[in-house]
Amino acid sequence: MPKVIKNVGCPYCGACCDDVEVTVSDDGKRVLEVKNVCAIGTQIFMHGGDHDGRIKLPRMRQPDGTMKDVSFKEAIDFTAKTLLKAKKPLMYGFGSTNCEGHAAAARVMERAGGCLDNCASICHGSSFLAIFDNGYPSCTLGEVKNRADVIVYWGSNPAHAHPRHMSRYAIFPRGFFTGKGHKSRTVIVIDPRFTDTGRVADYYLQVRQGHDYELFDAFRMVCHGHADDIPDVVANIPKETILEVAEVMKNARFCNFFYGMGLCHSDGRNHNIDIAISLTRDLNEFTKCTIMAMRGHYNITGPGAVWSWQFGFPYCLDLTKKTMVHMNPGETSSVDLAMRDEIDAFINIGTDAGAHFPIPAVQHLKKHPFITIDPSRNMASEISDLHVPVKICGVDDGGIVYRMDNVPIQYRKVVDAPAGVPSDEEFLDAVYERMVELEGEGFI
Amino acid sequence: MSTVTLTAKGTHELYLEAYNVTPDAFAGKTADEIAGLECHEGNRKGKLGEYFDIDGNGGETAADTQIIVKGNCKKIKRIGQQMTAGEIIVESDCDMYTAGWMKGGKVTVKGNVDSFCGIGMAGGEFIVEGNAQNYLGSAYRGDWRGMTGGLIHVKGNAGNDVATFMRGGKIIIDGDAFLHVCTHGEGGTVVIKGNVESRVGGQMVKGDIYVYGQIKYMMPGFKYVDDVEAEAVEGEKLTFAHYIGDLGERHSKRKGEIIYGNIYLKK
Numbered sequence: 001m002p003k004v005i006k007n008v009g010c011p012y013c014g015a016c017c018d019d020v021e022v023t024v025s026d027d028g029k030r031v032l033e034v035k036n037v038c039a040i041g042t043q044i045f046m047h048g049g050d051h052d053g054r055i056k057l058p059r060m061r062q063p064d065g066t067m068k069d070v071s072f073k074e075a076i077d078f079t080a081k082t083l084l085k086a087k088k089p090l091m092y093g094f095g096s097t098n099c100e101g102h103a104a105a106a107r108v109m110e111r112a113g114g115c116l117d118n119c120a121s122i123c124h125g126s127s128f129l130a131i132f133d134n135g136y137p138s139c140t141l142g143e144v145k146n147r148a149d150v151i152v153y154w155g156s157n158p159a160h161a162h163p164r165h166m167s168r169y170a171i172f173p174r175g176f177f178t179g180k181g182h183k184s185r186t187v188i189v190i191d192p193r194f195t196d197t198g199r200v201a202d203y204y205l206q207v208r209q210g211h212d213y214e215l216f217d218a219f220r221m222v223c224h225g226h227a228d229d230i231p232d233v234v235a236n237i238p239k240e241t242i243l244e245v246a247e248v249m250k251n252a253r254f255c256n257f258f259y260g261m262g263l264c265h266s267d268g269r270n271h272n273i274d275i276a277i278s279l280t281r282d283l284n285e286f287t288k289c290t291i292m293a294m295r296g297h298y299n300i301t302g303p304g305a306v307w308s309w310q311f312g313f314p315y316c317l318d319l320t321k322k323t324m325v326h327m328n329p330g331e332t333s334s335v336d337l338a339m340r341d342e343i344d345a346f347i348n349i350g351t352d353a354g355a356h357f358p359i360p361a362v363q364h365l366k367k368h369p370f371i372t373i374d375p376s377r378n379m380a381s382e383i384s385d386l387h388v389p390v391k392i393c394g395v396d397d398g399g400i401v402y403r404m405d406n407v408p409i410q411y412r413k414v415v416d417a418p419a420g421v422p423s424d425e426e427f428l429d430a431v432y433e434r435m436v437e438l439e440g441e442g443f444i
Numbered sequence: 445m446s447t448v449t450l451t452a453k454g455t456h457e458l459y460l461e462a463y464n465v466t467p468d469a470f471a472g473k474t475a476d477e478i479a480g481l482e483c484h485e486g487n488r489k490g491k492l493g494e495y496f497d498i499d500g501n502g503g504e505t506a507a508d509t510q511i512i513v514k515g516n517c518k519k520i521k522r523i524g525q526q527m528t529a530g531e532i533i534v535e536s537d538c539d540m541y542t543a544g545w546m547k548g549g550k551v552t553v554k555g556n557v558d559s560f561c562g563i564g565m566a567g568g569e570f571i572v573e574g575n576a577q578n579y580l581g582s583a584y585r586g587d588w589r590g591m592t593g594g595l596i597h598v599k600g601n602a603g604n605d606v607a608t609f610m611r612g613g614k615i616i617i618d619g620d621a622f623l624h625v626c627t628h629g630e631g632g633t634v635v636i637k638g639n640v641e642s643r644v645g646g647q648m649v650k651g652d653i654y655v656y657g658q659i660k661y662m663m664p665g666f667k668y669v670d671d672v673e674a675e676a677v678e679g680e681k682l683t684f685a686h687y688i689g690d691l692g693e694r695h696s697k698r699k700g701e702i703i704y705g706n707i708y709l710k711k
Contacts, residue, residue, distance in 0.1 A: 087458055087485060087486030129586075133585075218692070219692075220693070224694075226692070328585060330559055331540055343486075
């Protein structure tokens with residue numbers, strides 16, 4: 001009889017919905033049905049378990065260019081040797097794996113003396129830089145649900161990227177002090193495109209693309225008593241609208257900014273977030289105001305938390321000196337390392353650098369050994385020298401994940417992975433042990 | 445003054461971190477001892493002698509030591525990092541962190557430099573005859589104390605994020621800069637003789653920015669007050685339109701008067 005598992009966490013976006021109901025088959029190998037989950041999350045659950053479509057053995061590139069199935073032992077040996085031979089290997093990814101995997105990867109790369117980076121590098125990494133410079137007056141999504149009456153989505157489109165964000169936390173739910181649901185909330189959407197999120201907005205501001213920084217400055221001028229000095233139009237927004245929206249924010253009981261790639265990856269990057277944090281601080285002179293990054297993957301906050309605890313830095317770690325860690329995005333960030341051809345081995349784990357990186361960066365990476373650790377075929381796996389299949393975290397592997405508001409959640413295994421397929425942590429721990437063995441044998 | 449001549453052999457496959465190429469490290473050492481100084485290529489620790497031909501001994505002190513670096517240094521980082529005295533002349537392009545956290549002495553690069561050069565500078569003189577990339581004279585990530593003293597002169601163009609968190613010293617750029625000049629500035633002077641795209645003086649608390657060319661998009665937080673005559677660079681007295689700001693940022697008071705950041709735009 002199929003079994004229903006309740007309160008399961010969803011391994012798709014940073015909203016980490018943890019009210020999913022999963023129905024699994026009698027033998028525990030397939031997901032039959034899922035409830036309380038968006039269309040994208042549904043597909044991830046359906047891909048898990050033991051079925052014909054899963055890759056069950058590592059695939060190694062042969063001299064003639066074809067891929068051949070090899071044993072996990074050979075894959076572990078190849079990975080360990082590649083890391084030991086390299087002068088500056090890079091391991092990048094981690095958006096879609098658990099914190100146990102992040103910790104194991106850190107052990108491996110510290111031993112190998114390489115660079116370690118996560119998808120934040122091409123995502124919310126610029127937010128980290130702003131947070132280093134200016135602090136992070138944030139809150140949890142629970143506080144937003146129960147208290148926030150003014151919600152600002154700036155450069156983010158949760159209707160598509162975080163499908164249940166608005167209904168679970170931000171706009172529609174009835175919270176302790178927000179009993180009327182969306183009727184008790186004012187929604188402000190600021191975006192150069194009129195997105196589907198813009199459709200639910202009470203105020204939609206079509207900011208000129210790449211000029212968010214100027215608009216923040218204008219809002220800050222209102223907070224600092226210089227409203228009269230604002231030019232007639234800032235970033236395509238009329239002065240009257242700026243003053244009206246600023247009053248809405250100032251008169252809120254609790255205002256929260258949610259921002260996404262539109263802000264942290266348009267011109268200025270970290271500075272856009274920096275001034276957003278400054279505006280948040282300014283608004284706290286009038287009311288309670290907080291800010292939160294709309295983190296993309298369900299556990300992209302995880303490596304930041306784990307590595308900050310282990311090394312003191314959340315991403316772009318340069319562990320090549322082995323005795324100290326260096327971090328400076330622009331130099332030690334994956335795309336910069338690849339574009340400048342600074343590394344000589346690459347491991348792509350739990351992401352798809354083949355699809356996300358600029359083509360010249362991938363061309364540089366491809367000159368050196370290229371390994372992909374991922375449950376599925378993707379663009380990176382198809383150009384790799386070795387593709388290692390692993391369990392899908394949140395479906396056939398459990399573990400700790402961090403939600404976008406830095407709240408850790410225990411994810412659960414709901415179905416069995418194909419026999420013999422390891423988790424990221426198990427595979428990386430085996431690589432570490434093999435590296436220790438090889439070093440003992442005088443490999444380098 | 446003793447001169448040590450380094451000639452890059454070009455034997456490094458990856459980027460070389462030559463953090464010991466400073467008059468401070470070379471002072472009091474013979475050529476052989478200098479060849480034994482440490483450097484890094486990725487995770488491999490090497491010796492300067494493996495990557496450079498070294499000719500000449502260091503002076504008694506850093507101030508008595510001059511270093512001339514020849515050969516292709518395009519893939520060499522950290523030359524002149526944290527130097528306190530003496531002189532370095534690099535005859536080609538060089539990479540990141542050149543003259544980073546410099547406290548004194550003089551560094552001249554006859555080619556271009558990459559990003560993060562002159563970062564966290566506290567004193568001395570840094571001359572670039574070509575172009576500089578991003579984060580020239582800026583602060584290290586998360587540090588609210590950027591450049592505090594010294595002079596940076598770039599004869600070509602500079603990229604983004606010039607003088608972030610600047611608190612003192614002077615930067616002169618003969619060409620153009622792009623986005624973000626003196627963001628979070630708390631002092632010091634930046635002179636740009638070319639054009640700037642936008643975001644000049646964003647979140648600026650204090651300090652002076654002179655622009656001889658155009659600012660394509662002026663920050664809304666800057667307000668025109670008057671025209672002034674000023675000498676941004678010695679011997680060049682010019683008339684500028686004077687703007688104060690950033691009006692969206694905190695400002696301290698001195699003798700009852702609010703101190704703003706200043707942008708001087710050449711008329």
